[in-house]
Amino acid sequence: MLRLLPKPKYYMNMEYNIPKDSNESIIIDYSHPSKNFNRRISSLVMHYTALDLEESLTALTGQFTGVSAHYLVPKTALDGARKVFNLVPDHKRSWHAGVSAWKNRTNLNDTSIGIEIVNLGYKDENGKRIWEPFTDYQIETIILLAKQIVQDYGIKPTNIVGHADIAPGRKQDPGPFFPWKKLYENGVGAFYDASELDLKQKINIDIEQLQKDLKTYGYPVNITGTLDIDTRNTLISFQMHFRPSNYSGEPDAETVAILKNLIKKYCMI
Structure with a gap:
């Protein structure tokens, strides 16, 4: 049986005299930073879009599609430049991972950056699965982009993964043609x-x-x-x-x- 205790007198008599029209500002003191925190971004996830560039942009930015990513890598240079689309700011949560888990973390949308790569994935012909290769331009661009992200957020090599790694059976991207070994040889990821x-x-x-x-x-x-x-x-x-x-x-x-x-x-x- 629970018995409610009477409120202490000091609580019952407590009053706050706050001026209604005070213009006084507060000062934030940053001189005592705590060491007790975690980084929000702890992993980097690679995907392919299974769409062409225009379809990828529409799918990843449309209001009613329910999917997004932080970055989109096209197949070739655009307007003579090595361009990558930043669709969602790094500090915001993009919707790229879905139901996922890695190293006992779940819902990796909360803690990861997602890179989508314009690639059609695969098609099945005569009982055989034909995968589309990635372009040299894309791999070079991904290495440059991933290196910067890893440097910015201190992502561990084993936390650079594919969508298939964090959602086995549900997802297959970026597929068997994604050159993980080449990324590793250029300082990105584990092998x-x-x-x-x-x-x-x-x-x-x-x-x-x-x-x-x-x-x-x-x-x-x-x-x-x-x-x-x-x-x-x-x-x-x-x-x-x-x-x-x-x-x-x-x-x-x-x-x-x-x-x-x-x-x-x-x-x-």
Whole structure:
């Protein structure tokens, strides 16, 4: 049973004498900054638009489309200049990630910057999926833009990801033709060290441990101990990112070796 206590006398008699027409200004003192805070922006997410330039601009800026991104990278130079469209200011929350998770963070719209790249994605012909490559101009531009964003916000290499990484099974962009290795070689993002992979050693693949390792690196996968559809979709996203020559979703020895190398390189510091 709850018993309401009487209000203390000092509270009952409290009065505030605030002048109604005071023009006095306040002074904000910035001399005691706290160290207890987090950066809002902690990740950078790459997408393709699956549309041409004009359609992309319409979709990403239209009032009723419900989608946006911070930046849009065209296929070629415009008006003789290396132009990138800034559609949403960095400090504002764009709607590019949707239902998403990475490193135990959810709703990555809250904490990320989204880069959309003009690219049609893929088309299915005769039972085969044909992906559109990115242009050299786009990759050069993305590297320049990403370097600036990483410098501005201190984004960690493992937090530079694709839409497929943060929404496995739901999204596939930027797809297997996105050159993550080239970005890494130019100082953007994370990648494994091929020289350190031991592919001759036989590996007994433990699905539960594989799920734990994927989760350690950042992927939103449930630890079930079974090779379920969610785990396969997560493996497809991982393989598209780090081994695009084969993204079957099968948990093979090379996939395990790459993942182990990434964890050793980036997650055990």
